[in-house]
Amino acid sequence: MNEEKTIILDKLNSWWDALVSNLPNLGIAVVVTTLSYFISKLVYNITKKLIYNRVKQTSVVRLIARISSTVVVLAGLFLALSALNLGDTLNTLLTGAGISGLVIGLALQGTLSNTFSGIVLSFRKNIRVGNWVETNGYAGEVIDINLNYFVLKEADNNMVVIPNKTIIENPFKNYSLTSKMRITIECGIGYESNLEDVEKITKDTLNSCFDQEAIDKELEFYYTEFGDSSINFITRFWIDGKSGLDRLRAKSKAMIQLKKAFDKADINIPFPIRTLQFDGNLPITQKQNHTVAEMN
Structure with missing residues (x-):
């Protein structure tokens, strides 16, 4: 003891x-x-x-x-x-x-990847909350850049939640990085139209709606092809805008004003048509052979 x-x-x-x-x-x-x-x-x-x-x-x-x-x-x-x-x-x-x-x-490999991607996105200067972007098949306003996900608000007011890693690994288009955007409109006019008059009416109409001199840009107009039922052209003009909605509004307004101007000048905007000609002077044997060929 x-x-x-x-x-x-x-x-x-x-x-x-x-x-x-x-x-x-x-x-x-x-x-x-x-x-x-x-x-x-x-x-x-x-x-x-x-x-x-x-x-x-x-x-x-x-x-x-x-x-x-x-x-x-x-x-x-x-x-x-x-x-x-x-x-x-x-x-x-x-x-x-x-x-x-x-x-x-x-x-936690996936979660950590999204977290680090969220940190990288937060430091990026080319994408911010409030920008209008298009990525991964979606387009809308950036509502939130969280540590795990990226939130877009589409034009129809739906919210799209995208993992941050997906944004980092895929390209995106940011409409808000520049204050100007170019709109392209494609159209066709009838073969009977005067091409010089069509070009002048188009340029005057668009310049009256979207003053190109005020934004130091130039409107472009080009005929592109002799189509099946129309002579096709494209016209490109600039607007002040930062979102996809600005693009849609400008394009809609331009189409309305061009349609009014063409109607006033009797310029036809044709739609695709097919003309069927039946000649009654064909011999009966030739008509029969033609009918058999069609049936085959």
Whole structure:
């Protein structure tokens, strides 16, 4: 019994000696941990202010600020463990963190890909909330760029939710990057029309609706082909606009005004027709052969 008591006392004494000898290191560890905590809060606030000037996405700003503050806390924790001469514990933590990070990364590969893609989209200057874009077969106004998905509001007021990774990996068209866009209209007029008059009427009509000189652009007009039932042309003009709706409105207005101008000038816009000619002077045998050929 005395032997056991002696062993216990010796063990307690050794612990006490170790505690007393490590008191300075323990004090340093406590100070470092406390400082890292307050510094992390300061870093969090400073990072939010710095990032918010460039990124208007609140969730992204908070995520970056939290990552920055977490790095500061982890750095303080590792310094505190080093001060306590717990190198083996530190190595164990690093090894465990590496293995855990690998497992979590493999399990959440798709989610993490969308998250990082959302961060990249938030920093991109060529796509912002409020822009009118066309991507992945959808077109509409950008309503939200979240950490996991991208939200478009189409012209019919439907919301389209697209994974961020899909936006990054595929091309998109942003109508809002420029303040001007060019509209193209294709049309055909009858063969009996005077081509010079058609060109003049088209240019005068479109210039009266969309003043090209005011936006320092030039209207274009070209005949393209002799079609089956019409002589076809294209005309291209510029408008001030930043969305697909502006394009549709301008094209609709141009078509209405061109139709009115052509009607007023008796210019025909033909539709495809087929003329059947029956010649009564054909011999009976030739008519019969023709009928048999048609039946075959």
